[in-house]
Every structure is written in C-alpha cells, then in structure tokens.
Amino acid sequence: MSPSPETRADLDRVVEPGVTALSVTVHVSDLVLERRTPRWWWIGFGLSLGLLGLFVVALGWLFFRGVGVWGIDWPVAWGFAIGNYVWWVGMASGGTLISALFFLTRSDWRSATSRIAETMTVFCVACAGIMPVIHLGRWWYFYWLFPYPNTMALWPQFRSPLHWDFVAILVYVIGSVLFWYVGLLPDLATLRDRARRRWQRVLYGLLALGWQGSSRHWRQFKILYGLFAALMAPLVCSIHSIVGLDFAGGLTPGWHETQFPPYFVFGAALSGFAVVLMLVIPLRRALDLTGVITLRHVDVLARLLLTASLLLTYCYLMEVFMPLYRGEEHEITVVMAELGGYYAPWYWAKIILNGVVPQLLWIRPLRLNRPLLFLVALGVVVGMWIERYVIVVGGLHRNYTESSWFVFMPTVWDWATLAGSVGLFLTGFFLALRFIPIVSMFELRELLHKKKTEGGR
Amino acid sequence: MTAHRGTGHTFRGTLAAFDSPDAMLEALRRLRQEGFTRLEVYSPHAVEEVDDLLGRKPRALPLIVVAAGVLGAVGGFALQYWGMVLSYPLNIGGRPLNSWPAFSTTTFELAALAILLVGFLAFCAFCRLPRLYDPIFDAPGFEHASQERFLIWIAEREGRDDRDLLQRLLPHGEGVRIDEVPA
Numbered sequence: 001m002s003p004s005p006e007t008r009a010d011l012d013r014v015v016e017p018g019v020t021a022l023s024v025t026v027h028v029s030d031l032v033l034e035r036r037t038p039r040w041w042w043i044g045f046g047l048s049l050g051l052l053g054l055f056v057v058a059l060g061w062l063f064f065r066g067v068g069v070w071g072i073d074w075p076v077a078w079g080f081a082i083g084n085y086v087w088w089v090g091m092a093s094g095g096t097l098i099s100a101l102f103f104l105t106r107s108d109w110r111s112a113t114s115r116i117a118e119t120m121t122v123f124c125v126a127c128a129g130i131m132p133v134i135h136l137g138r139w140w141y142f143y144w145l146f147p148y149p150n151t152m153a154l155w156p157q158f159r160s161p162l163h164w165d166f167v168a169i170l171v172y173v174i175g176s177v178l179f180w181y182v183g184l185l186p187d188l189a190t191l192r193d194r195a196r197r198r199w200q201r202v203l204y205g206l207l208a209l210g211w212q213g214s215s216r217h218w219r220q221f222k223i224l225y226g227l228f229a230a231l232m233a234p235l236v237c238s239i240h241s242i243v244g245l246d247f248a249g250g251l252t253p254g255w256h257e258t259q260f261p262p263y264f265v266f267g268a269a270l271s272g273f274a275v276v277l278m279l280v281i282p283l284r285r286a287l288d289l290t291g292v293i294t295l296r297h298v299d300v301l302a303r304l305l306l307t308a309s310l311l312l313t314y315c316y317l318m319e320v321f322m323p324l325y326r327g328e329e330h331e332i333t334v335v336m337a338e339l340g341g342y343y344a345p346w347y348w349a350k351i352i353l354n355g356v357v358p359q360l361l362w363i364r365p366l367r368l369n370r371p372l373l374f375l376v377a378l379g380v381v382v383g384m385w386i387e388r389y390v391i392v393v394g395g396l397h398r399n400y401t402e403s404s405w406f407v408f409m410p411t412v413w414d415w416a417t418l419a420g421s422v423g424l425f426l427t428g429f430f431l432a433l434r435f436i437p438i439v440s441m442f443e444l445r446e447l448l449h450k451k452k453t454e455g456g457r
Numbered sequence: 458m459t460a461h462r463g464t465g466h467t468f469r470g471t472l473a474a475f476d477s478p479d480a481m482l483e484a485l486r487r488l489r490q491e492g493f494t495r496l497e498v499y500s501p502h503a504v505e506e507v508d509d510l511l512g513r514k515p516r517a518l519p520l521i522v523v524a525a526g527v528l529g530a531v532g533g534f535a536l537q538y539w540g541m542v543l544s545y546p547l548n549i550g551g552r553p554l555n556s557w558p559a560f561s562t563t564t565f566e567l568a569a570l571a572i573l574l575v576g577f578l579a580f581c582a583f584c585r586l587p588r589l590y591d592p593i594f595d596a597p598g599f600e601h602a603s604q605e606r607f608l609i610w611i612a613e614r615e616g617r618d619d620r621d622l623l624q625r626l627l628p629h630g631e632g633v634r635i636d637e638v639p640a
Contacts, residue, residue: 022604153545154545155540155541155544155545156540158537158540158541158559159541159556159560163563167563170566171569171570171573174573174574178573178577182577189603190603190604192603193600193602206589209581209586209587209589210586210588210589210590210591211586211603213500213602213603215497215511215513216497216513216584218502218504219503219508219513219515220515220516220518220584221503221580221584223515223580224576224577224580227518227519228573228576231572231573235569238566442501445501445502445605446502446503449478453479
C-alpha cells in the first residue's frame, strides 16, 4: 500500500479523477470482449475446475453409497452439509445487501461493487441450494417438498421451519437470479453493440433480449429495479431469519433460542461483506478497476464488516448468557461443552476470528491496508464456517439423553464436499469474470453524470 | 410510410445524436415546442426529465406488481389452509388446524415469488422484450446509444417536409450528428 497519507477527500471519492463515462464503458466491456485471457485467470479457473471435479466425485460417491459416507450418525444427524448450507447462504447475503439495501439508501459507493457482489450471490446461492438436497439421503424424492397433487393425498408440513426454509431458499434463488439478470440487461446490450466477433454478437444479442435503451425501456427498468430492490432487502432478512428458525424450532439444547433469527441475519451480513471484500480487493488490481473501486469502497466495506462483527459479538455474548440466566441444565451442559469441551478449539476460533480480529478495523490505516484487510476477511469467512459447524454439531452432540452423547468426526468425504462446493462457486465466478461485465457500466455512467452536474468530487 | 407496430416510430425519420444529455434535452425541448410528438429518446443511461418532456408516465407496472403480491399472499395462504385444514387435517393434541402464524412465512415468501415473476414478465411485456430485431437497430450510429451518445428519433411526419425545420432546430455541428434514416 502506498505510504502517502490518505486524506479525507481521498476517502470520500467514489470515482477517481479522469475517469469518464466512455472510459469505464470501454474498459469494462473490453475486459470481456477484447482482452486476452490473462494467465492468472487460467490458473485460477484450472484450480477451480479441479475442485469442482472433486465435488462431482464426492457427490457421485454419496449418491452411490448414501449419507453414511459422511461422519453423521445419531444424534448428530446434521453435519457438514447443513453447516455448509448455512455458510453459503449467509455469504450470499452480501450481494443482496449491497445491491438492494444500499440501492434503497441511494449510496453512491454501491454502483461499482454491486455487480461483483450480485454475481457472488448467485453462485453462493447455487452452492447453498445443493446442500440440503444432498443431505436428504433419498435426494431423488426432494420434489416431495413441493405441494403437488399426489396419489397419497399427502401435503408437505407447512408448519415446519424446515419447509419454510425450503420455500425461502427457492424464492431467494429465483429472486437473486432475476435481480442479477435484470440489472445486467443494459450492460449486455452494450456488449452486443461493441462486440466485433460474430459469436459475441450472437451471444450477447440473445442475452440482451433486444434491449434498446429507449426512454420506455429505462422508465420500466427503473420501476422494476426499484421494486426488486425493495423486495430483496426484506427477503434477505427473511431467509436468514428462517434459517435461524430451522434451529430455533428444534428442541435441541443450544438451538432452541429466540435470538437466532437476528443472530443469523447478522452472521450472514458479516460473512457476506467479508466475501465481497475478498473478491473486491484482488479484482480491483487484477482487472485494473482502481479508478472506479476506490479506497472509499474498501473503507466502507471494512466499516460494514466491523459493524456486523459487533452485532454478532453481542449475539455471542447472549448465547452464553441466556442459558446460564435461565438455568436450564442441559443448555448449560452444551454451553460448557462448547467453552471447554471437545469443540472448545472450534468455539474459541469462531470468537477470535469473527469477534476479536475484526476489531482491528477500528483503526483507519489498518482498514485501508488491503493485504491485512483481505486476511481479516478470510479469517471471518473461515470463522463463519466454524460458527455454523459449532452450532450444528455442538447442540446435537450433547442432547437431552446422556446415553446418546456422541462426538462427530468428519470423514474425508465431508471435507471433499466442502472443498468441492468452493470449487463450484469459484468455477462459476471465474466464468462470470470472463463473460459478463463485472462492473455495472450503465450505473457508473449515470453516477459520473450526476457527479459532473453536481460539480462535486 | 408504414407505422411499425409496437415501437412507436416509423421506418422513416431522423436520428439526432448528442454527446451530452443536456444538449439532448435542450433539443428535445425545442422539438416539443415545434409540435413534434412522435419522438423517442435512446440513451446509455436513464435521463431525468425525458419522461416529462415526452409527456409519458409510468404505466401500470407498479399496480400489476401490487396485484401480483396480493394474489400471491392470498393464494399462498389459501394453499396452506387447503392442505392443512380442509384436505388433510391432522389433529395433533387438539392444536388448531388453522395455525396461521406458522403459515405466515410461506405466505410472505409466495407473495414475494409472485411479485418477482409477474414483475419480470410485466416488465418484459411493457418493454416488448425479448425482441431481438427492431428496425431502429439498422439506423446508422444506433450502437452508440448503449455507450456514450444520446439519440433522439424523430419520426417523419406524414405529408410534411421537415428537413429545413429540423436543420434549424438541430444545428449540425459540435456534438450533434443527424442521420436521415431511409425506409
């Protein structure tokens, strides 16, 4: 990082001087249309494909042998798969929060990062959606979750939080993809019009659906985008609340907590901002985007990370305080097992990575130190996985019946599924980096025009 | 001259390109004062005031979306009520069959789903998308509308020769490019 002192004005700037509407359009679309695929992309994509292959193998073995290949058993019947699910869907929230929530607040820093964040959301949600299905055991019956007319005249249990969750993730997947695609339409049209090769013209021509940029199109676009943003913001809160209720609805010590819905929303926001930071920090250099993704963006995201960390830390305190306050024996057993038992290293790792380390970000120079910030964000992402692992396994391994106490030991297939799902995410994201404009060009054109007419920064 | 259904413009007319939205707005104002009505603006980003100048208001999209939301909520609740109360009632410890608080999350989610799907479809319908080919795409320089130029399409008025008038209204020069679009 440069030693020059960053002044207040530097930190307020969402676009560097000298960046024009045309230069952004040319640069971002050339990244997709003209640039030779850089070597780092091939290396990253190759590694991702390797991990994706591992995922395919892990799932193939799972489908062949059943869920017994994992370390789950009674009473710890939820293992990695559910932890992974909560982790992935939590990280997905980052894109929706930045795109929808900060669209509603008219934050000007959102424009340059929204596409990266939304793309991240789409592929995180894909990873999340797979997890509960493969966890079903008889996964080929997953369509029983739909209320469809059947010869048994049976219905799904609409009263169960697990079914709420199924509905919520289904809607969230559809919503995330539509929100992402609608926001892409004008940029796909730009690619169509700038493309020189035939396949590019055909591909982006089809994807752009014939977008013209007429006043009629923009008028409808603005209404729809605002509506989607206003809907996605509560939707993202609802899905994480419902994920929290998956646990809170269960009569398991350590799960049966009224604080879980907000707890999971805060956790999701924390991991979501962390992933966005982990993507933005290297990408702004690698794709030469420092002109539009400025220190202001890094600073804002770091502050959001810190805020979410503080909110979650409060929940961590409550998580220990409430069982002790209630004095319910088995809940205290679980808390003590987490504080000092078999899972204590995991528990303390989550406290340090999610609660303690992010406190470094109170200090501005540390917040703007990108390598350090990247490591803090990575720590949070790992820490958030650990948090879900501790929640899932910690409650189950000390249940109400002492005779069935159990220690969960992940197998190699548990780890392969986790690593493989990262491969699925990265493969998708690398492809997106190559084939879609990774910065919202039309939003930046609008932003630059606004900044120019306001005569400001 | 054949009017092309749906696009609001004819095959023949003039396309004026501007480098800045302000110049485009200025020209649009002049054109409106001269009584041109069949105008359309193509721009790389939404420009405020265009809708006012063209005298267009947002159409029914918000209303349709609200209706879809209401329908989704009512339908979502009805689905659960039908399943849990009427079709296959299960008496578990005398608990009420119509346990509406437990139905509320799915009701909300299904309302959201209806809004998302109907909203997108209505958007496509109002914008007449997908429409992979449109005559306007053949206009010279049209590809700049998605990049850096602000275009005004002025449809030829039947039985009138506006060439001189347009030349006066849209001085050819800095930042303005006029193209006659033939049939």
